[in-house]
Amino acid sequence: MTMPGDFVEEITEDGVMTLRFSGDLCIAVIADLPERLRDYDAEVKKLDLSGVGYIDTVGAWLIHRTARDTGAEIVGADNQAERLIAAVSTADQPADVRLEPPNPVIRILNEVGESTIVAFTTLAGLVGFFGSVITATGSLIMHPGRIRWNAVIQRFDVVGVRALGIIGLMSFLIGLVIAQQGAVQLRQFGAEVFTVNLVGRLTFRELGILMTAIMVAGRSGSAFAAQIGTMKLTEEIDAMRTIGVSPVEALVLPRFFAAVFMLPLLGFYASIVAIIGGGLLSWVELDIPPATFFARIREVVPITDVYVGLVKAPVFGAIIAICGCYQGMQVKGNAEEVGKRTTAAVVQAIFLVIVLDAFFAMFFSWIGWN
Structure with a gap:
């Protein structure tokens, strides 16, 4: 007892x-x-x-x-x-632990090395994932009956139509800011009329498509990563593979097509709205009538500036879709991973868009589209 x-x-x-x-x-x-x-x-x-x-x-x-x-x-x-x-x-005896402070030079070199390895590993993964997307696209072209039109149209609506409001507001405000700042600086030289040139060329050539791509990366690229990551976490993607459905064809390609085809339209729309915003401020601030403003736009903005924006747009869309879907596919372990991969998708997409924009700027300057 x-x-x-x-x-x-x-x-x-x-x-x-x-x-x-x-x-x-x-x-x-x-x-x-x-x-x-x-x-x-x-x-x-x-x-x-x-x-x-x-x-x-x-x-x-x-x-x-x-x-x-x-x-x-x-x-x-x-x-x-x-x-x-x-x-x-x-x-109960106290542990004799002697922690020597790490050498700051060694620590910095270790962090740089680890970051470099992660960057190159991610780049290799993105290239490989892009290859699988191209392969799946070729397979769908050979077998068009497998195209999921409902999913594609739905993604067009989510990526494009539902983004018109926020992108329009953002572009209108950017046009106002460009015109206002340009007018303030050019007024010092008595050249306020060249504000029209600044607004027209900058929006059509650079800011219209660049800001649209950044907005789409934050809005749709993050959604791609979160949606696919959640499906990966709940083993829905494994179930799709089990029943013979390709996750790339069913999940990635509709999002890829939507981003590639809708970004040129959104970029052109953003440029037009930014021009309207710049024209409104020029009318109020510089007394340039709308008819004169738009006539001047037609004179000073070469058609090549429009072509530059339209050429860059589908490439930016492809980058955004690839980054979002790739990071979603990498989710594993727990729900916290979904947040980390979503953040990584947005950061990588915006970084690559800006890097490619710089390469495009040098390339178009080299071929004479200045």
């Missing part, structure tokens, strides 16, 4: 204060014994365990802590109690 652990005070013949324990010192029946021992403040020289029956690690720790705090000697323990008390005493 299990007896609750207890203790009594006892003074031996030689005048030594002793705590004599009895019963079982185990977690099941230890009750309030730890609190009573912690509050015990009399001077104790010995802890007598000769009357203790069963003892577990909790009881051993209790005896060890009491002996450590009071400086008392443990006597009367059997072999099992001695082993347990010795074990908990060893575990």
Whole structure:
């Protein structure tokens, strides 16, 4: 029968204060014994365990802590109690850990090296994923009956039609800002009329499509990664492979087609709205009538500027779709991974869009489309 652990005070013949324990010192029946021992403040020289029956690690720790705090000697323990008390005493020793501060140069080099490896690994993964998309596209061209038109039209609606409002507002405000800042600077030289040139060429050639691509990357690229990542986490993609459905054809290609085909339309739309915003400010601030403004736009903006924006747009759309879908496919482990991959998709898409825009600028300058 299990007896609750207890203790009594006892003074031996030689005048030594002793705590004599009895019963079982185990977690099941230890009750309030730890609190009573912690509050015990009399001077104790010995802890007598000769009357203790069963003892577990909790009881051993209790005896060890009491002996450590009071400086008392443990006597009367059997072999099992001695082993347990010795074990908990060893575990209670402070670890001798000496942490030397890392060399800052070595730490920086390690971080740069790790980031470089991750960057090249991700780039290789994106290129490989793009290859699988091209392969799947060729397969659909050979077998057009497998094209999921409902999914494609739905993605066109989500990526394009539902983005008109936010992209239109953003472009209108950008047109206002370009015109206002251009007018302020050019007024110093009496050349306010060239604000029309600035607004027209900058929006059609660069900012219209670039800002649209950044907006689509944040809006649709993140959605691509989150949607596919969630399906990967819930094993829906594995189930699709099991029943013979290609995840690339069913999930990636509709999003890829939507981004590639809708971004030129959104970019051109954004440029037109930015021109309207710039024209409105020029009318209010510079007294340039709308008819004069748009006539001047036709004179100073070469058609090559429109071509530049339309050529860059589908490439940017492909980059956004590839980054979003690729990062979604890499999700594994837990829900936190979905957030990390979504963030990575947006950052990578915007970075690659800006890098490619710089290459396009140098290329078009080289071929004479200035």
